[in-house]
Amino acid sequence: MRAVRMTAWQGEPEILDIPVPEPGPGQALVKVAGAGVCHSDLHIMEWPEGLLQYELPFTLGHEVTGWIERTGPGVRGWGEGEAVAVYGAWGCGRCHRCVQGMENYCEQTSAIKSSGGGLGLDGGMAEYMLVPSSRFLVPLGDLDPRTAAPLTDAGLTSYHAIKRSLHRLVPGSAALVIGVGGLGHMAVELLKALSPATVIAVDTAAGKRDLAKRLGADHVLTGGQDTALQVRDLTGGRGAELVLDFVGGQQTLALAAACASSLGEVAIVGMAGDELPVGVGRLPFECSVSVLYWGSRPELMEVIALAQQRRITPQVETFPLEQAPEVYRRLREGRLTGRAVLLPHG
Template sequence: MKAVRVHAYGKRPSVDDVPEPKVTGPFDVLVQVGAAGLCRTDLHIVEGQWAEKSGVQLPYVIGHENAGWVREVGAAVTNVAPGDAVILHPLVTCGLCRACRRGDDVHCESSKFPGIDTDGGMAEYLLTSARSVVKLADGLEPAAVAALADAGLTAYHAVRKAVPLLHPGSTCVVIGAGGLGHIGIQCLVAMTAARVIVVDPNPRARDLASELGAHEVVENGDGLDDSAHVVLDFVGEQGAERVGLAMTRRAGSYFVIGYGGKVDIPTIDLISTERNIIGNLVGSYTDLDELMTLAAQGRVTLHTKQYPLASVNEAMDDLEAGRLQGRGILVP
């Protein structure tokens, strides 16, 4: 099968011929990939930012936002069958540890993360587990929802955590209306009565934010200091982390979703104002199931551009240069 593999950090991946994965375990699910989302994390992987954390052996297949059709299942799988359209939770989890048993499977003690620490889904086929597959509702196609498996799930997870803080009359500032941010805006509008202000220097992104229901869109954070009950930072680098923290009011919460930068604040400023800094990883299986309900209702939709698998480096160039609005989708 064709697959996108990283051979060396600092060099773009190549499309290689590799063996198809095989079903060997009772809970294995082999998925024919219908679409794989391109994430900024994929750029960070290529740059080597994840090398120490993942410990993955090169070369390997990247791609952690995946949807497609079940091709084959293990003997104990009962929740899906060959032919079913599915979206995949990005983690393969054990289901037995304490975190899994309380529904916090993102922190599974023995998880695998296809596309991060093992072979992922920028390929024609991907091997996952029965615990990771969510059947798509009728009318949802893999290419339309694939990026919800991580970008959407991460955005939803952050909004879900912020919901109790966003009472009617509160203000939420969203930094970045790109691949994650445009999903977060829709989740906020669907799930809260807060006033949503979007900050993005890109005029096309601001136009999109307005179309998606943002109450106000601005180019930068001027005049927003100490204004927000919650800030959702979908950038997390290049100064956004400094601006985002400054926007929170006393007892406000700064949610870090994008990454690459550094949060630097004197501890006395934290305790004297009781500001909160909250990290956000990808969401749980339950989060993904709930997000797919919003997608089926048409309340969360992805703005995408499709590329053939062979054009992965063109897609990466577009993402890195800021030419890609919404989310890039690779179609095998």
Template sequence: MKAAILERYDEALTSEQFVRYTDVEDPRIDGPNDVIVRIGGAGVCRTDLHIVEGIWRSKVEVRLPYIMGHENAGWVEAIGRGVEGVKVGDAVVCHPLVTSGHCLACRRGDDMHATDSKFPGINANGGYAQYLLTGERALIKLPKSLTPKDVAPYTDAGLTAYRATKKASRHLLPGQYAVVIGAGGLGHIGIQVLNALCAAEIIAIDRADAGLALAKECGAHHQVKADGNEVAAIMELTGGNGAEAVIDFVGEGDAIARGLAMTRNGGYYYIVGYGGKIEIPTIDMITSEKTIVGNLVGTYPELVELMALADRGLVNLVTREYPLEQANQALHDLHHGRIKGRAVLVP
């Protein structure tokens, strides 16, 4: 099959070619619950750029060359002898984690912390290819209203945004404020989910005019330019108290300190983006009683819930398609901020 493979790391992200488009061996069914999916769409994520940089080397064991791509959807191509939940030809979206279902975390539905798992595109071959090896437990059959290439980025970008905003929505009341930092690939989904799940006023922050325009399209009630004065702007909008919830899809640079500064006392700061550090004196944690919450993708049931919102038209992805052989162009466009919403590779 054809695939775009990562052969070497590039810490500075200066190479013209991050991945190489070439022929590789087809995946094989080895276990009774294995499923091979013919890829209809593979999302291009900022995490993929972090993988190219080598940031994940200390977190996972993977040998180069391998195939990136952890946001995948397509059609069932082949199944193991024990598979009963899907059949060849079914359109499916893939939860990013493949789990056995036997460990205690799996049985509690806590997929992201399963002790017996693999993560295609992170620590195993992923979906920058024509075919993907996954497991039956990871698959959700798509309704006829949704096509694989249109939903692939939901499996990480959408699911991660959903998990964080769902947590926030549980304590947000009418008349309260939720700030979304970063209105790009994840943020534009988070804004829509907040609108679907709660009645808080939504404030979107982005440094790009295109991001703020997208945020407005997605239902943000206020748009604030990230120009160094965003904390003051948030304070003015919230009557000087700050927001009850701040969801940070950036997680690096000045976004962290400013995100915490615009979180009101007793409020919640949800960190989704990564690359930076959270540094706060313990006395400030005590006196402000702010809660800092980490977010790691999401569970299988949460992906089912997100697909239900998409099926009803309450959440829509903004995507830009690239042929698989143009994976390098998609990665460079993402790196240089030239993509509105999410990029999707289509074999």
């Protein structure tokens, strides 16, 4: 089968032929319908060797949906051809957090270790994907798996970041979305679906600002030296109760701090890896800062339910698997709007 493989650090992915895996006890083989192309893949590929404890090569793709092809011994309740989403954070399954479904914060793994398909282990940018446990499968129901892949990361991560701060998003409050890319556009949709907050979106790209407007953002800003003042003006000087930074760069983190309200929260989701100084005078009083990673398995089920109710819809652009290197180049250059999804089977 064809697969998009990471074969070297700080190198481009390669499309190679590898054997179709056979599911063992408790495992499932998924025929991949769609695999989302995520900016975090670029960060992983660009990091120097030794920073992550990933063994090369491995197949990229941690945002995956498809159909059950076949299951291994001991797997029950899943039928051949059933449409499924793959929960991407693969924890130990035994610790306190994993038992609660929070495998994204497994006590036995960390961000530097192989932690899921496409993250050090073989992922879904291939014709077939071996899922090591059926507990990582979530039924999609009537959703089209060719376009639902972004729900498993872009949707789930944004949902987790917003859900934990819903108590802040009361009538009259504001939420700021910095970066309207694959995750940020889903955040705009989710904020409009789940809260009464005024939604302010910031992006330097005109196409992404237009997307934010179409998805219901109340205010859309270009991003520049006066952006923080604009946000303050739009919020009556108060600032935003929730600031979601989907970039995590030096400039966006500085903007997030400048726009946050007292008793608010800055949620750092983007993986650019820059730093936000924290201390008296750096942030408003009682403003929390969190660094988030994905979401839980129960939360993925909630995201899928919202999509089934047509309250959120990922904005996708689809490509054949063979175009993966070009799609990554376009992502790096900021020439994608919404989420790019690879279709291994068309």
